[in-house]
Structures are given as structure tokens and as C-alpha cells.
Amino acid sequence: DGGITQSPKYLFRKEGQNVTLSCEQNLNHDAMYWYRQDPGQGLRLIYYSQIVNDFQKGDIAEGYSVSREKKESFPLTVTSAQKNPTAFYLCASQGSEWGEQFFGPGTRLTVL
Amino acid sequence: GQNIDQPTEMTATEGAIVQINCTYQTSGFNGLFWYQQHAGEAPTFLSYNVLDGLEEKGRFSSFLSRSKGYSYLLLKELQMKDSASYLCAVRDRDYKLSFGAGTTVTVRA
Numbered sequence: 433d434g435g436i437t438q439s440p441k442y443l444f445r446k447e448g449q450n451v452t453l454s455c456e457q458n459l460n461h462d463a464m465y466w467y468r469q470d471p472g473q474g475l476r477l478i479y480y481s482q483i484v485n486d487f488q489k490g491d492i493a494e495g496y497s498v499s500r501e502k503k504e505s506f507p508l509t510v511t512s513a514q515k516n517p518t519a520f521y522l523c524a525s526q527g528s529e530w531g532e533q534f535f536g537p538g539t540r541l542t543v544l
Numbered sequence: 545g546q547n548i549d550q551p552t553e554m555t556a557t558e559g560a561i562v563q564i565n566c567t568y569q570t571s572g573f574n575g576l577f578w579y580q581q582h583a584g585e586a587p588t589f590l591s592y593n594v595l596d597g598l599e600e601k602g603r604f605s606s607f608l609s610r611s612k613g614y615s616y617l618l619l620k621e622l623q624m625k626d627s628a629s630y631l632c633a634v635r636d637r638d639y640k641l642s643f644g645a646g647t648t649v650t651v652r653a
Contacts, residue, residue, distance in 0.1 A: 474643035529639045535586035
């Protein structure tokens with residue numbers, strides 16, 4: 433089945449540790465996105481990539497990093513510089529600039 | 545940038561109709577999306593409007609007025625499974641999405 437996978441679903445880390453969230457898609461989509469969702473707030477864009485080996489900062493990129501070495505994969509690293517990393521992280525992909533975004537199941541990160 | 549407003553919560557009875565409004569201000573408009581999100585799950589696509597007017601898809605319809613910066617999502621014949629958060633999102637001239645905070649709809653028996 434085609435879709436987007438994120439792993440793990442729940443992740444716990446100690447403060448000061450970097451952590452990498454996985455996002456893989458087999459939809460053959462060029463564009464991929466990372467969002468953060470906090471209670472009572474809309475999804476906020478962290479980073480996005482419209483093609484392999486290229487990516488741009490979104491609205492809240494500070495404390496995060498990404499890579500796009502393969503079309504299928506767009507991992508997000510939450511660094512120790514991110515002041516408030518506990519959140520629900522959603523990855524999405526898009527097949528064309530006019531199409532809708534498809535979302536993965538999300539990873540809930542808790543930093544203790 | 546975008547400024548997107550939608551009500552925080554709405555409650556309705558099973559079988560009834562609910563209308564969720566969304567107003568937006570944007571520096572460039574390339575379409576408006578509605579997504580449904582159940583608690584702890586991924587948003588799923590419901591509808592897309594880029595031209596003025598009504599788009600109907602089964603029990604769900606979405607309306608857009610670009611001149612007024614206004615959209616609504618209409619949910620008819622409400623079912624218990626429609627209890628969820630509904631997200632309004634606007635695509636800008638760079639094809640990025642900006643999301644409203646979401647409207648939590650609770651359907652009562």
C-alpha cells in the first residue's frame with residue numbers, strides 16, 4: 433500500500449539530547465514537509481523540501497535540522513537547541529504543486 | 545503571511561447540520577483546504593476550493609468567497625464518527641500551507 437510512515441509513534445528523550453524522527457513515503461512525491469502541532473494551535477511548518485538534496489526553512493526552523501538525500505526519506509532532527517521540543521510532529525508529502533498534502537501518522541515526542 | 549481564524553469548538557446533535565466558518569487574510573492565495581483530524585491521528589483531506597462557490601462531496605460541502613476571505617465547511621447528517629477537529633488551511637503563492645488552530649466538533653446522541 434502507498435503511504436507515509438513515521439516512526440516511532442511515541443518517543444521519550446532526556447533534555448539535552450538530540451533525537452531524529454523518521455519519515456518515509458512510497459508515493460513517489462517530490463515535496464515533503466515537517467509540521468509541529470501543539471494543543472490549541474494550528475500546524476506550524478518547520479522545514480520543507482521540494483526536491484531531493486534541497487530544503488528550506490519554514491516558520492519555526494530554529495533548533496531543528498533536516499536532510500533529503502533520497503526522494504523517499506525526509507528525517508527531522510530535534511536538537512538540544514530547541515527550547516520546547518515536546519510536541520506532536522507530523523510529516524506530509526505532496527505529489528504536485530496543486531495537489532493536497534498527505535500526512536503520516538505522527539510522532540509524539542516527550543522531552544523529560 | 546497568513547492569518548486564519550476559525551471557532552474553537554462546536555457541538556451538535558446526531559443527524560443535524562453544522563457549519564464551520566473560516567476567515568483568512570493572505571498575501572497571496574492559491575487555494576483553501578479542509579482537513580479532518582481525530583485525536584492523536586493524522587489529518588485527512590476533506591475538500592479543496594480555489595474558485596468561488598460550493599464544492600459538494602457526499603455529506604460534506606465547502607464554500608469559498610475569495611473577495612471576502614471566507615470559507616465554510618458544512619457537515620450534514622452528522623454521525624458520531626464525525627466528532628473530530630476540522631482544520632482550515634490556506635495555500636500561499638509559494639505553495640506552502642498555513643493552518644488555522646482547528647475547530648473541535650462534538651456530536652451528541
